[in-house]
Amino acid sequence: MAGAASDGVGIETVDTSGTFKHSYRSRRCIIPASGFFEWIGEKKDRVPHFFSAADGELLAFAELWENWQNPDTGDDITTCTMIVRESNAWTAEYHDRIPCMLLRQDFEAWLDGSGGGFRY
Numbered sequence: 233m234a235g236a237a238s239d240g241v242g243i244e245t246v247d248t249s250g251t252f253k254h255s256y257r258s259r260r261c262i263i264p265a266s267g268f269f270e271w272i273g274e275k276k277d278r279v280p281h282f283f284s285a286a287d288g289e290l291l292a293f294a295e296l297w298e299n300w301q302n303p304d305t306g307d308d309i310t311t312c313t314m315i316v317r318e319s320n321a322w323t324a325e326y327h328d329r330i331p332c333m334l335l336r337q338d339f340e341a342w343l344d345g346s347g348g349g350f351r352y
Contacts, residue, residue: 240313240314240315240316240329240331241296241313241314241315241316242315242316242317242329243315243316243317243332244317246296246315252296252313255296255297255298255313256296257345258345259296259297259298260294260295260296260297260342260343260345261295261296261297261312261343262292262293262294262295262334262339262342262343263292263293263295263312263314264290264291264292264293265290265291265293266284266290266291267282267283267284267285267291268282268283268291268293268330268331269281269282269283270283270323270326270327270330272326272327281326283322283323283330291331291333292333292334292335292336292339293314293315293331293332293333293334294314294315294331294332294333294334294342295312295313295314295315296312296313296315297310297311297312298310298311298312314331314332315331315332316329316330316331316332317329317330317331317332318330
């Protein structure tokens with residue numbers, strides 16, 4: 233994962249991908265967000281669609297983090313990547329993939345590696 237730009241890693245391969253499997257085992261994080269956008273339409277005329285929790289609560293995205301050193305500058309950098317999954321009825325008409333989200337009761341299991349806990 234170090235230094236690589238990523239649009240996210242699929243839940244189907246996150247635990248076996250050479251790029252992400254070590255982070256999956258020991259460097260998990262949760263990113264809170266008020267929602268996320270999916271864009272539809274042609275590139276020059278895209279329309280944003282905002283998705284948020286119906287109850288107004290924050291969403292909790294399951295993510296992985298990594299520390300690495302920029303080879304050009306020597307700077308230490310911390311990055312993260314989102315875990316994505318197949319879309320569901322909530323977003324299927326807008327995109328085929330969505331972020332993996334966690335329920336509050338699954339935060340500890342996600343962070344300590346004892347469970348997946350993804351909200352479907």
